[in-house]
Amino acid sequence: MALVVQKYGGSSVQNAERIKRVAERIVASRKAGDDVVAVVSAMGDSTDELLDLAAQVSPLPQPRELDMLLTAGERISMALLAMAINNLGYEARSYTGSQAGVITTSVHGKARIIDVTPGRIRSAVDEGAVAIVAGFQGVAQDTKDITTLGRGGSDTTAVALAAALHADVCEIYTDVDGVFTADPRIVADARRLERVTYEEMLELAACGAKVLNLRSVEYARRERMPIHVRSSYSNKPGTIVSGSMEDTDMEQALITGVAHDRSEAKITVLAVPDEPGAAAAIFNTVADAEINIDMIVQNVSTKGTGKTDISFTLPKDDGPTAMAALQRIQAKTGFDGLLYDDHIGKVSLVGAGMRSHPGVAASFFASIGAAGVNIELISTSEIRVSVVTRDTDLDAAVAAVHNAFDLGGEEEAVVYAGTGR
């Protein structure tokens, strides 16, 4: 008998009919002899509806109150799921993040999990009940206020809870059949990966693969908790995320897959004085605004001018904040101006075998060039190479790279509705 933590996203519980299907799936696990703890997101569009209400009463809602408001979403879905399971003759009890012992920092809207003390969940499971836990939320250690973990937070809740409960596996149910060599919406013959290492999954998630949230993979890697990515619409085998590159044998594929990302924008700071401290002033300013930047390119100083352009990419959501912060330091730092470009896309090739095959990056650039797509920025890591293109060229670039590295398969990839939080 195994202890399984299952996570169901917003699209999996978007209405009563879907909730009843999730209940059947959980009961099937119970019948198979497993103990189940289920982590749920808010129903489908309910988060957007709550945000819309908030906008109607205040242009700039307090983060504390926004968290109080949004956590009503999981409260509704988890109570309904518990009712649906009870209705099938199995006992189920729902718990808020706070009741489940999810202790966080007090940064509303993007709190981080400090500790998980799942005493009540353990008791419920020991008493034979299915425990349903609200994803995405917790309680701040210092203020005792309710917090949310930010986008993808339910994945992190599931992994953290699985680790704290010493579960055998954390199953993440989503709207695709697993992790693919590319987004099946763009590449028709994208192939499902049976198994990927934490490192590969981290790079894929960081590069825009939406199937798993980056923080949840970091958490799973740290705690050595296996993640099983599965579809909530089918019984297909899915993808196991486990093991590190060090453990994998020589037969592992050179390349894992192609990821893409449309969520970033590019800021170019024009004619920055080419002197010590100028770049630091710029990046300190962005960091002080709590914005994570991704790729950075500093051009060679234009001859004789003593000035250089600096470009970097960042989440589109943070664009206005970053622009405002940089405008405030323009006079002091002495740059000429700022350009904002939100029509970019990023294509990344990820593979553990890449580090021992230096030719991979060259083939990657060549395949993009052959597709007639211009490369604007480049960045690399040990097991990844990424480029920025026009957003309109993104699909063509993804398909070209996928084809060039012969990543396709025969298995049909099924794509369902959008993912939740």
Next chain:
Amino acid sequence: MALVVQKYGGSSVQNAERIKRVAERIVASRKAGDDVVAVVSAMGDSTDELLDLAAQVSPLPQPRELDMLLTAGERISMALLAMAINNLGYEARSYTGSQAGVITTSVHGKARIIDVTPGRIRSAVDEGAVAIVAGFQGVAQDTKDITTLGRGGSDTTAVALAAALHADVCEIYTDVDGVFTADPRIVADARRLERVTYEEMLELAACGAKVLNLRSVEYARRERMPIHVRSSYSNKPGTIVSGSMEDTDMEQALITGVAHDRSEAKITVLAVPDEPGAAAAIFNTVADAEINIDMIVQNVSTKGTGKTDISFTLPKDDGPTAMAALQRIQAKTGFDGLLYDDHIGKVSLVGAGMRSHPGVAASFFASIGAAGVNIELISTSEIRVSVVTRDTDLDAAVAAVHNAFDLGGEEEAVVYAGTGR
């Protein structure tokens, strides 16, 4: 500077526009120098929408999960109200029943408040913030599960919190201008009462006056907490509920008002053996089903038969349960059968002066008779007399009694939308 607890029902916060108006009212109290704790119900129809969702996943939802589900309603309204107040430049923080220290029994759906430990609310007020508290909900002392207090529970939350905080007054905002001598929807010249005693208000509430929940008045009486009933749509003076009959002077009006109730049904048990224990068996059965009965009439034993009919009234909602329970004891108790009648109405005349004026009851019966309305059951207390009529005769009976006792006034009564929980 006073500490004021204000309670706003579901219709007062039914949409963003109304929530902003409530925020303005609270800010006006703050500007006038008062500290404010506001208790809110769920927005308008949101409770019914949640109940509808529950019905879609389970025909008989667990009370624990139903409480978890329904408490999402206040979570939404209170967070929005806090945002709206913050947006007006005053600090506000929302708290769940559990966070506000509302400790209850563990009877889901109709928990009773055991204790209120409002440490966080006191701190928020001391720090200059408006505290917004979810009405209708608490946390069970033993199980630590979330509970709800049942219909009208938000009134009780407000009074209990006001008492625990030693507030100066508990203001209940509703959709009428106060407590009236009769329902202004039925009696056009119904007069607003400036002040009523706890005892009078208890009788009015018990007899169907919906402006205040019975349990909240009981709580207020026990704690000697003055209640100020006011309209959330106007700035009219409303009604003060305070003081007991012992304190009132001789000039007090003989009659307080006329209440009516359409929420009851009548069960008649036919041909009950007229012997010791038969009636007890019937009422024990009903009590064991946790049903509160109201009026009871046992007819004189029909000569020679040794059998008698027993009629009693009870809430319509409990009708099916009571009938089923009684059917199960029919054979053993030996009565002939059961009649169920849900087309009854109750008219009550309430007044502290009544106990020293025995002629009042006679005039009451006479006025109803003169209106051509048949009286089916009668019950009396020290300060009240009630009769049951056909439901179709109820409005005529209320108007006739109100007129006979000359209770009308000149002030125009304004009636707004339906009340919340």
